[in-house]
Amino acid sequence: MSESPVLDETSIGQYKRICDYVIESIHKSKLWEKNSKVAQSILFGYVKFKPIYKNIVAEKRKEIGWGRISKKSILEELEKKNADFAFENILFDINDITSLDIHDLEIVLRLIPSDTKDNIHLEIYAKSLPLLASQLLKDRRSYKADSEDDSNIYLLRQHIFENIAYFLLKRELSEIDEFLKPFVDLFCATEETASFIEKLVFAEDYLNRYDQFWYIWDNLYPKIKALCANPHGYHLNEIIINYLLAWRWWREGIEEWRSLKKENLSLYATVSKEIGNIPSVLYSIVRVLNSIGSNFKDDGIEWIYTIVSNNKSLDFADLESNTLYYLEKFMRKYIFISRQKIKEEIRLKNKIIPILDFMIERGSIHGYLLRESIL
Numbered sequence: 001m002s003e004s005p006v007l008d009e010t011s012i013g014q015y016k017r018i019c020d021y022v023i024e025s026i027h028k029s030k031l032w033e034k035n036s037k038v039a040q041s042i043l044f045g046y047v048k049f050k051p052i053y054k055n056i057v058a059e060k061r062k063e064i065g066w067g068r069i070s071k072k073s074i075l076e077e078l079e080k081k082n083a084d085f086a087f088e089n090i091l092f093d094i095n096d097i098t099s100l101d102i103h104d105l106e107i108v109l110r111l112i113p114s115d116t117k118d119n120i121h122l123e124i125y126a127k128s129l130p131l132l133a134s135q136l137l138k139d140r141r142s143y144k145a146d147s148e149d150d151s152n153i154y155l156l157r158q159h160i161f162e163n164i165a166y167f168l169l170k171r172e173l174s175e176i177d178e179f180l181k182p183f184v185d186l187f188c189a190t191e192e193t194a195s196f197i198e199k200l201v202f203a204e205d206y207l208n209r210y211d212q213f214w215y216i217w218d219n220l221y222p223k224i225k226a227l228c229a230n231p232h233g234y235h236l237n238e239i240i241i242n243y244l245l246a247w248r249w250w251r252e253g254i255e256e257w258r259s260l261k262k263e264n265l266s267l268y269a270t271v272s273k274e275i276g277n278i279p280s281v282l283y284s285i286v287r288v289l290n291s292i293g294s295n296f297k298d299d300g301i302e303w304i305y306t307i308v309s310n311n312k313s314l315d316f317a318d319l320e321s322n323t324l325y326y327l328e329k330f331m332r333k334y335i336f337i338s339r340q341k342i343k344e345e346i347r348l349k350n351k352i353i354p355i356l357d358f359m360i361e362r363g364s365i366h367g368y369l370l371r372e373s374i375l
Helices: 020-027 034-065 071-081 094-099 102-111 119-136 140-147 153-169 173-185 189-209 211-226 236-243 266-274 279-289 299-308 317-344 346-361 365-374
Strands: none
Touching: 034 071, 034 094, 034 102, 071 094, 094 173, 102 119, 102 189, 119 140, 119 153, 119 173, 153 173, 153 189, 153 211, 173 211, 189 211, 189 236, 189 279, 211 236, 211 266, 236 279, 266 279, 266 299, 279 317, 299 317, 299 346, 317 346, 346 365
């Protein structure tokens, strides 16, 4: 059977399975462009035969226990059960998707080109994403307990999130809501949600789909804000840091990002006002101002002032030293460049002083020295 290597999840080395090599070769050879009928048959064949293949394996496992199962015997059984099968004329039923588990769906989505416009492919995504979101956004310990799946769910989740991120960013704006909705509806304060956001940033950094990226970001904000109503969620800080683009993967010395422009800065002004009581918001803002947002220093002073004036007793807990470090670094640079402007503009000086006082109250010697230098 032509699709049998795609069914084979036998590991070859630490990170690859036989099916991974098959999928890579399909995309690298541009099979979808050169012979979409054959590529489509492989996809449909996988959806049709994967449940049958797994049932055969399960039956043989009952017979022989934990011994090695011959692949030849599995394929012979598969041939026997589908003797009248014609590879070229596979009938596809969208409801067959519901018989696949998340491991199978990962392969299905990887087989489909992320920029697809094929209506059947879009239907597969529409049917699959609610099933995936309900399992992938939950805490992985809960997932293991609920599903009794002992496989490496962490790696599986990374692969699926990456695939979905690419797919979402390659949609037309009018299509995004339908495919993003399952993730928005099930958004919660878990490490897995932080990972989903991270994969979207990774994908945007590679693809540069500016309009799609910010459309998705605007759609996520109400959910981010809602999570902040319970500020003690264990993974809330990680979610906010990734969402505010303060993630740890920026290269050293980066000063701008093509997908962060002047017109996007309202995000930081909004979070400063609405969720500035969350420690990771100030941390994220000062980190961004020292990296991809370094061209927006004057705006940054406004955001920082808004947070410190509204949250005088802000407790950073684990983020204390890093927040102070980035705040000191930013303020030193800002005051060095803008010293004359600060002396001439009383309104600006009246924003700088409270920021420095905020730093001094948290033990910052640099804050004290900077305040002395502009008084």
